[in-house]
Amino acid sequence: MAVDVDTEARGADGVVAPEEIKGRSLSAIAWGRFRRDKTAMISLGVLIFLLLCALFAPLITSVMGLDPYEINRHAIDDIGMPLGCGKPDSAFFCGISWQHPFGVEPGTGRDLFSRLLYGLRISLLIAFSATTITVILGTVFGIVSGYLGGRTDAVIGRLMDIILAFPFLLIVLALSGVFTQRLTDLGVPEGNASRITYLILVFSIFGWPYLARIVRGQVLSVREREFVEASIAMGSGTRRILFKEILPNLWAPIMIYATLTLPTYIATEAVLSFLGVGVLPPTPTFGAILADSVQYMSIIPSYLLIPGVLLAIVVVTFNLVGDSVRDALDPRAGRV
Numbered sequence: 001m002a003v004d005v006d007t008e009a010r011g012a013d014g015v016v017a018p019e020e021i022k023g024r025s026l027s028a029i030a031w032g033r034f035r036r037d038k039t040a041m042i043s044l045g046v047l048i049f050l051l052l053c054a055l056f057a058p059l060i061t062s063v064m065g066l067d068p069y070e071i072n073r074h075a076i077d078d079i080g081m082p083l084g085c086g087k088p089d090s091a092f093f094c095g096i097s098w099q100h101p102f103g104v105e106p107g108t109g110r111d112l113f114s115r116l117l118y119g120l121r122i123s124l125l126i127a128f129s130a131t132t133i134t135v136i137l138g139t140v141f142g143i144v145s146g147y148l149g150g151r152t153d154a155v156i157g158r159l160m161d162i163i164l165a166f167p168f169l170l171i172v173l174a175l176s177g178v179f180t181q182r183l184t185d186l187g188v189p190e191g192n193a194s195r196i197t198y199l200i201l202v203f204s205i206f207g208w209p210y211l212a213r214i215v216r217g218q219v220l221s222v223r224e225r226e227f228v229e230a231s232i233a234m235g236s237g238t239r240r241i242l243f244k245e246i247l248p249n250l251w252a253p254i255m256i257y258a259t260l261t262l263p264t265y266i267a268t269e270a271v272l273s274f275l276g277v278g279v280l281p282p283t284p285t286f287g288a289i290l291a292d293s294v295q296y297m298s299i300i301p302s303y304l305l306i307p308g309v310l311l312a313i314v315v316v317t318f319n320l321v322g323d324s325v326r327d328a329l330d331p332r333a334g335r336v
Helices: 026-036 038-055 057-064 112-148 150-165 168-185 192-222 226-233 238-249 251-274 286-296 301-329
Strands: 008-010 016-018
Touching (some): 026 301, 038 112, 112 238, 251 286
Antiparallel strands (some): 008 016
16 A cells, blocks of 8 residues: 655654655556556546537537528628638638637538537437446446356356457447437437437447457456455345445456546547438437538538547547556556
8 A cells, every 4th residue: 555654753852753654545546557658647627628519519609709500691701612712722711710619510601619519419419328328238247147157157158259249330320210219209309319329239239249349358356356255254145245345445447447438438439420320410429420521522611621530539638537447546557
């Protein structure tokens, strides 16, 4: 256990005596390592800023007088292009102004800045929800499989193999319409609500086996430890052993997996929206904006570049934070 021996106290006789030694928990030690990583702290700051922007997107757009769904004919010319696109010296930045800092959408004049903020909200909603369900399913199945073993381990193992055998992208594209309609029949509101629910469920169903395998491998080692054997000898039930004794020793790999899964789901949601499986227009998403910007790439490069750079920043920031969390929790796994 790490101790803090830096503080000292001076007695009445002038002799310097050390104060009471204070121990630090594993979480405090990990936070200390994380805080000393400059890249981690910068990435965490950027991540918090992006999360706040997404959370307060309605307030930000209201203060700026912007509406992501409002069609603005005054920001486009007669052929539907943003103002200034016909001038060679301003083609890259056409449509960008103080009122529209990221430009406007061709054909409708919708503000791109507000649409990206709302698209970030949807991406984070899907990613956080899917990651939460993935972590819960993967943790429960992994602990049960690793601890009980035998037939239970075999059944769960074969279930994971079957799920991992399916091509994820093809299944999502092929079953989108069928499952979305099925969710609507079960009571989920039609439209974007059923599509978002479908994406969350699909991400969770195809994502939990990866975490379950990691957790199972850890449980196979932890279940042989002395504190587990002592708990069994004291007559503790299986539920207590699984979730009171074993689970607290697995939070490090679970947290690392969660921080690395979030950006994966954000990028995957953008890809699916690009392919037309995401939310319905005019609701904005990164993928839908990028899909629409491809046809204007040679005319308005900023319309493709700005959403693409913002999506890259979001994904890279989450990945950097995840890598730093991994290094903080396991100092032996330093970057090479």
